[in-house]
Amino acid sequence: MIIFLVALAVSAVGFRRYIWFISIGYGFSIAAIGAALLVMFGVQGRLSVIPIIMSALLIVYGLRLGIYLLVREYRSASYHQVMQDAIDNGEHVTLPLKLLTWVGCALLYACEASPVLFRLDNHAGTDVMGIVGAAVMAGGIILESAADFTKNRFKQQHPDRFCDVGVFRLVRCPNYLGEVITWIGVFLSGVTVFDNAWQWIAAIGGFVCITWIMFGGARRLELRQNKEYGDDPAYRHYSKHTPILIPFIPLHSLANEKWLIG
Template sequence: MGFLVMFIVALVISAIGFRKFVWFISLGYGFSIAGIGVALLAMFAAQLTPVTAIMAVLLVIYGCRLGGYLLIREHRSASYQATMKNEIKDGSSTPFLVKILVWAACALLYACETSPVLFRLSNNATTDVVAVVGAVIMAVGIVLESVADATKNRFKQQHPKRFCDVGVFRLVRCPNYLGEVLTWTGVFVSGWTAMHGIWQWLAAVAGWACIVWIMFGGARRLEIRQTKNYDDNPEYRAYASHTPILIPFVPLYSVARFKWLVG
């Protein structure tokens, strides 16, 4: 029942994608996660532990920050609008049935991503080390993603024609995507000792695996765009050849050849 509620919350909020197709996966994503966090706080108010309460609140913070950031960027950044116009279909030619399927698939994904928190609450699992570690990883991911977005935003205001290679961008070339991966890895880890049965595990694994795949796809899309824009710059080539694309300290510098990645 709780999973159905989360799915319905995500359906209602992500329905803004019918106004603008990309909002299914941008604004609809962020605000759906925030809405799910609020729903968890309301549904399990009497059963919340400090850790599960923190995780539900972190979902709200994560969703509001991401949704708000994307909303501001979309309205203020002409370069972002131009980039998205070239890279993402506006949905004007997408059949309505396809939009329905995308809407439902997105809502299901958002419910699956957040399901480990639900399962810890609905299964009345006790607070353990795994739950605490998961919450910490989640918090670190949210902080990293926030810092990465703020760093790039400030840098681009001062250097609109240059690639960003300062701060956390010295660690990996896509630290915002790394923050996203850490956030959902933390959520997934938090449910390891709480989930019961094949269906709960399938939902949690599917949510985590899909978002990681999407983030690697986003890194691939960014790499292709940056190569197109900066490949004639020796500084960029040196930066790209020595800074991992997504995972720190792992010598994976390019994913452009992996056409099966979608993000």
């Protein structure tokens, strides 16, 4: 599959720094997949409105995330240290494990974006679910962008305090929520066009895996914030009354959910 090979090529940056397999390599892989879809099907004259929009959104999503993570890693010493502490920097990772991580990540990124490919490959036109999926995807990108912007601005003014303003009043991890909504949109866009079991498996597998990873990321952030702000009564009140990831659902903690990874 072409998009798998594209993701494999771009995510190879992880061999330079292990964390990049799942951070910078992730963002730029998704952007490259979006560009590849436009080029491949554009040359064949098989592009239609919804796939063009969704491929463009993949590019916007991936470039925004990749550039944001790249800039933050090089400009923020604290963020760099947090990531080094949270995830092995690669010095003790064997080559076989690096290869497995590389291939696994590329496969995940291809599966996440696969509904857009299947819509193009199956010659699907514009339908309601395609429009809904594109709109939901755009909303997720906007939410994730707003969350990152809000937290960056807040931390510049209050470097030693947890962020609880703007979209952080809705949930404690709005950036992860935005990520999940983005991929809900991508998945929804394809539910009317999948035409065999393998397409369903790829699309469902990509969506389930990224959702699991986002919940794991929320858990990891909660554990880190509990350690950093646990003695602050304001933080305890905030964490007790603000859902961690899903709005309006009283799920306030994932700390004990050790089956999650992120």
